[in-house]
Amino acid sequence: MTNFIKVCIFSLLTVGAFWGYSSFGIPQIKPAPPPVEAKVDLGSMTMEKFIALGAELFDGKGDCTLCHNEMGRAPMLEKAVADAEKTLKSPAYKGTAKTVEEYLYESSVSPSVYVVPGFGKKGTNDTVSPMPDATGSSVGLTKIELAAVIAYLQDLSGSEVTVQIPTMDASAEGAESAKSKECE
Amino acid sequence: MFMLSAFMPAANASEAAATASTAVPDAAAPATKAIFPPAPKLTEADYPSIKGVNARVVVWLVAQLHLWFGAFVVAVPMFVFIIEAIGMATREQRYDKMAYEFIKVTITAYSLTALLGGLLSFCLILFYPDLFQYLALIFKESMFAYALLFFAESAVLYIYYYGWHWLQGGNKKWVHLTLGLLLNAFGLLLMFLANAWTTFMMSPAALDAAGVFNGDTWAAIHNFLWNPINLHRTVANVAYGGSIVGAYAAFKFLSAKNKEERAHYDWMGYNANFIAIGALLPLPFAGYYLTAEMYAYSQQMGITLMGGVFAWIFIIQAVLIGALFLSANYYLWCGMGRSEGAHRYNHWIKYIAVVLVVSFLVWFTPHTLVLTNSELKDLGGPYHKYLGVLGIMPAKNTAVNFLILFTYLSFMFYRRSNKFVTVSWAKVGNAAQVALFVAGSINITILGVYHGYFTNTVIKIAASIPQVLTTLVIIIVSVIIDALMYKGAKDVAPLRWGRMPPRSQYALFLLAVSFTWLMGLMGYVRSGIRQHWHVYNMFRDGSPDAFTPGLDYVANIVSIGTIIFMAMVIFVFWLSTVSGKHVVSKGYWKEQQA
Numbered sequence: 030m031t032n033f034i035k036v037c038i039f040s041l042l043t044v045g046a047f048w049g050y051s052s053f054g055i056p057q058i059k060p061a062p063p064p065v066e067a068k069v070d071l072g073s074m075t076m077e078k079f080i081a082l083g084a085e086l087f088d089g090k091g092d093c094t095l096c097h098n099e100m101g102r103a104p105m106l107e108k109a110v111a112d113a114e115k116t117l118k119s120p121a122y123k124g125t126a127k128t129v130e131e132y133l134y135e136s137s138v139s140p141s142v143y144v145v146p147g148f149g150k151k152g153t154n155d156t157v158s159p160m161p162d163a164t165g166s167s168v169g170l171t172k173i174e175l176a177a178v179i180a181y182l183q184d185l186s187g188s189e190v191t192v193q194i195p196t197m198d199a200s201a202e203g204a205e206s207a208k209s210k211e212c213e
Numbered sequence: 214m215f216m217l218s219a220f221m222p223a224a225n226a227s228e229a230a231a232t233a234s235t236a237v238p239d240a241a242a243p244a245t246k247a248i249f250p251p252a253p254k255l256t257e258a259d260y261p262s263i264k265g266v267n268a269r270v271v272v273w274l275v276a277q278l279h280l281w282f283g284a285f286v287v288a289v290p291m292f293v294f295i296i297e298a299i300g301m302a303t304r305e306q307r308y309d310k311m312a313y314e315f316i317k318v319t320i321t322a323y324s325l326t327a328l329l330g331g332l333l334s335f336c337l338i339l340f341y342p343d344l345f346q347y348l349a350l351i352f353k354e355s356m357f358a359y360a361l362l363f364f365a366e367s368a369v370l371y372i373y374y375y376g377w378h379w380l381q382g383g384n385k386k387w388v389h390l391t392l393g394l395l396l397n398a399f400g401l402l403l404m405f406l407a408n409a410w411t412t413f414m415m416s417p418a419a420l421d422a423a424g425v426f427n428g429d430t431w432a433a434i435h436n437f438l439w440n441p442i443n444l445h446r447t448v449a450n451v452a453y454g455g456s457i458v459g460a461y462a463a464f465k466f467l468s469a470k471n472k473e474e475r476a477h478y479d480w481m482g483y484n485a486n487f488i489a490i491g492a493l494l495p496l497p498f499a500g501y502y503l504t505a506e507m508y509a510y511s512q513q514m515g516i517t518l519m520g521g522v523f524a525w526i527f528i529i530q531a532v533l534i535g536a537l538f539l540s541a542n543y544y545l546w547c548g549m550g551r552s553e554g555a556h557r558y559n560h561w562i563k564y565i566a567v568v569l570v571v572s573f574l575v576w577f578t579p580h581t582l583v584l585t586n587s588e589l590k591d592l593g594g595p596y597h598k599y600l601g602v603l604g605i606m607p608a609k610n611t612a613v614n615f616l617i618l619f620t621y622l623s624f625m626f627y628r629r630s631n632k633f634v635t636v637s638w639a640k641v642g643n644a645a646q647v648a649l650f651v652a653g654s655i656n657i658t659i660l661g662v663y664h665g666y667f668t669n670t671v672i673k674i675a676a677s678i679p680q681v682l683t684t685l686v687i688i689i690v691s692v693i694i695d696a697l698m699y700k701g702a703k704d705v706a707p708l709r710w711g712r713m714p715p716r717s718q719y720a721l722f723l724l725a726v727s728f729t730w731l732m733g734l735m736g737y738v739r740s741g742i743r744q745h746w747h748v749y750n751m752f753r754d755g756s757p758d759a760f761t762p763g764l765d766y767v768a769n770i771v772s773i774g775t776i777i778f779m780a781m782v783i784f785v786f787w788l789s790t791v792s793g794k795h796v797v798s799k800g801y802w803k804e805q806q807a
Contacts (some may be wrong), residue, residue: 033783039719040779043726044772051529051734051768062763063745063754087766095516097805102516151509159512165422167750205482 052102064090069173074194076113076180086174090197091163093178103160104145109133116143130191137170171202235426238623249350252424252748253343255755261340268340269758270770275336277733278781279441281453283407284732286326287400288454289319290370292488294393301386312482313377314536315458315577317792320374321785327363341756344747351706352410354430359406364688382452387649393476401447408442416510417748424751437510441503442739449500453728454490458727461786463718469711476711482721483710489724490541490620493690497534497613509740514749518742522761526738528577529764531730535573538616540723542569545623547717553704554629561626568619575612607665610677614657614684618650621688625695633704641674642698646691653687656680729778733771741767 054082058082061126069082087093096103096159113129116122124142126132135142149155161167163175173195179193253259262268293312300308337345349356373392380389416437419428426433464480469475508515518525546562549555602608636642657680664676743749745759753759 032464036464036467036722037783041723041776042721042774044730044779047529047533047727047730048768048772050532052765055525055529055764057763057765058522058525063759092513095513102512135729161511161513165750167511187461 031139061089063078067140069177071173071195074077076190076194078185079177079192079194080181080190081176082174083177083179083184086170087181088180090174091170091178096160103148106182106185109182110188111146116145128191129188130179133182134175137178138177230602249426250347251349251802252752254753255343257755257757259343260756261342267758267786268336268756272333272336272340273737273770274774274777275329275333277736277771278778279326279333280736281402281732281774281778282322282326282731282781283362284450284453286319286323287404288450289315290373290393290396290400291324291451292454293319293396294390296484297390297393301390307430307477311484313596314481314789316374316377316619317548318458318461318785318789320370321781321788323370325368325781325785327367335532341747344752347748347752348410348413349556351413351426351433352430355409355434359403362399362403362406366396366403369396371400377626395738404446404450405439405443406434408446409436411620411739412436412438412442413435414748415507415743416687417751420751424748435778438503440501441506445496445499445503448496449732452489452492453494453732455485455487455492456721456725456728457782459485459721460521460782461485461789463721464783464786465790466713466718467715472711479551479711479713482718484545486541486544486724487624489728490624493537493541494617497617499676501681509795511749514742517744518738523738523742525764525769526734529734530731531573531577533727533734534613535576535616535725536727537731538620539569539573540618540720540727542566542623544717544720544724545627547628547713547720549630550714551712552705554632555630555661555710558626558630562623565619565623565626568615572615574613575603576609576616578608578636605665607661607676610680611665614680615654617684618654618657618687622650622693628695631705631708632699633705633762634702636698636700639698642694646694649687649690649694653683656683704720726775726779729775733774734767737767737771 030065061094093106097106099105117126117129117132122143124132124139126135126137134171139162140160141156144155144158148158150157162169163178164172174199176195180190183190183192204209217258260268293315296308296312296315300306300312368394373389373396375390376392380386380392412721413433413436416439417424418436419432420426459482462478462485466475466478466482469478502517504515507518519527542565658674660680660683741761744761745754746752747754
């Protein structure tokens with residue numbers, strides 16, 4: 030019986046040590062709550078607010094900074110506009126975008142159209158991007174949200190923001206098209 | 214694998230389905246196959262609730278308890294089969310007796326596994342009916358096969374156990390061994406099927422953008438993370454099973470009434486520790502493979518796992534694995550006391566201990582710290598000036614390779630401690646082994662330092678494969694040299710089984726408890742990495758519990774689960790003890806007239 034009690038106490042102390050270390054010895058990070066669909070009030074939207082929304086999405090729901098950071102997993106985006114201009118002139122670029130805005134959109138929804146050298150999936154010789162479609166289910170940006178992110182990137186690069194704030198009609202159209210896609 | 218092959222259509226169709234089996238939307242799915250519903254879009258109201266019951270916690274605990282017992286009952290028959298075969302080959306009955314004792318413990322655990330599996334199904338149907346229905350439609354064939362296999366496994370297990378003393382000698386023993394093989398085949402198949410359901414939720418296959426399943430059963434089973442999880446769980450289960458029967462042997466050793474009993478359970482504990490450590494050594498490699506595949510499947514998932522909110526869990530994991538290695542080594546060092554010739558190696562132990570502790574410290578050194586502004590200012594940045602460099606993955610890879618190598622060295626010294634080498638080339642053999650260890654250690658260090666500090670982030674982990682290969686080469690070549698060198702070696706004296714201090718047995722308990730807690734924690738990570746998705750990126754969790762919990766919350770649940778599990782395990786140990794007791798109650802029964 031003594032051994033039984035000793036073993037129980039020892040086991041409880043071991044569990045307690047692991048519990049204590051995990052609860053008090055490790056910084057407690059409160060994970061972000063599940064993302065919710067932000068309601069965008071397009072009626073009162075200004076370009077300043079639209080860029081601010083893009084910045085929020087870039088750091089939050091878009092998960093962009095998970096890879097686009099100084100760790101080197103994906104290209105940095107502070108000079109996204111200048112880099113895009115270079116890419117559009119490059120003979121290696123085979124996409125359909127004609128403007129920086131179009132290119133940024135294309136890179137977000139079809140990242141493998143053009144993969145920045147050195148950032149492709151391992152073993153694909155930079156033909157396949159590891160980035161998911163920003164409007165796909167894993168990230169789930171809406172068209173309006175993606176437009177806001179592109180506006181933010183243009184602003185971040187110190188360039189003229191060419192993205193137009195979507196109108197209420199366009200927003201409804203986007204929602205309708207998403208709804209019909211769900212029903213297909 | 215014959216049951217699984219039944220689900221496989223013609224090779225080409227299967228391959229085509231497997232090719233389409235990614236989370237990438239497949240809008241071009243044939244209309245004829247669209248008999249499955251899309252992934253439901255649920256709200257909180259869609260989840261039944263019982264007042265005062267937290268559905269997620271209940272499912273979490275029941276699933277984890279089922280997994281702990283399941284891991285144990287899948288693993289034990291594997292080494293029981295091997296031990297029985299060794300007994301047949303050597304004709305030493307002690308192996309047969311030990312194998313029987315191991316399987317005896319499994320019988321009760323098997324019933325508990327089944328009960329917990331049933332309870333888990335009820336909980337899922339009750340609290341997550343839409344999710345259960347969605348998965349059951351996709352996996353209906355494999356779920357039916359699972360039920361059939363479960364009956365088959367139960368039948369074989371009972372014949373195997375109850376027929377142990379009947380199927381002895383000659384061909385009967387071969388029949389018994391074959392039953393053991395069948396038992397393992399059924400057990401593993403059951404685990405692989407259940408793994409498919411789990412991994413489908415992590416890396417769904419053959420789904421279109423709306424979550425409509427458009428493949429066949431094999432496409433759903435053979436999803437991206439199925440094989441990595443199968444490998445990882447198989448190896449981990451063996452290590453875990455070894456640690457639990459080690460705890461059983463330790464408990465019996467401490468309660469032993471005489472020398473013979475103590476010697477028997479000491480020997481049993483040694484074998485259990487050997488099994489646990491033997492499987493623990495390749496486990497980090499299986500873990501790396503699984504993680505690499507997660508990255509390959511979804512970089513987002515990989516980065517969230519290793520660099521996001523889950524990153525700190527790997528520091529806790531390092532502490533737990535460090536505890537496993539230290540306790541296993543400590544047990545081996547204590548075990549050298551059984552031998553009269555151990556004094557020749559004892560002075561090396563302190564150096565091994567230093568390497569193990571330093572490697573352990575490197576392994577759990579964090580890279581980035583969560584700091585307040587003033588702490589950040591005092592530290593001069595997010596990384597510590599000196600210790601920050603030890604936090605990166607190549608440093609940890611280097612440390613874990615040294616942990617493995619020096620654990621092997623402990624074992625090698627233990628094996629040698631009771632032997633006199635007799636071959637003429639012993640000095641050359643020893644020199645070759647020393648050269649192998651030194652060259653290998655230098656190679657592991659250079660690889661770690663070069664890739665860790667002289668390459669960019671993307672290829673920092675490129676050192677892991679050559680480092681692992683170096684470790685494996687050292688161990689395999691060293692085992693071959695040792696086997697040849699000690700062939701026909703003389704014993705210094707008979708091993709004194711039972712000559713172990715009681716504190717050594719607590720190392721076995723530490724091993725079992727640490728393993729249990731570790732499995733609970735990593736089980737949470739595997740499941741939690743889906744974050745707010747039931748089926749990753751396809752079927753969103755709309756319940757109130759869709760949030761990712763903080764570490765303290767996770768630690769609470771894992772600790773409660775571990776305590777419940779250990780209590781149930783002690784109950785299993787107690788049952789196997791009382792089942793062997795025969796009390797003669799004088800005067801209770803009527804005297805039988807002749």
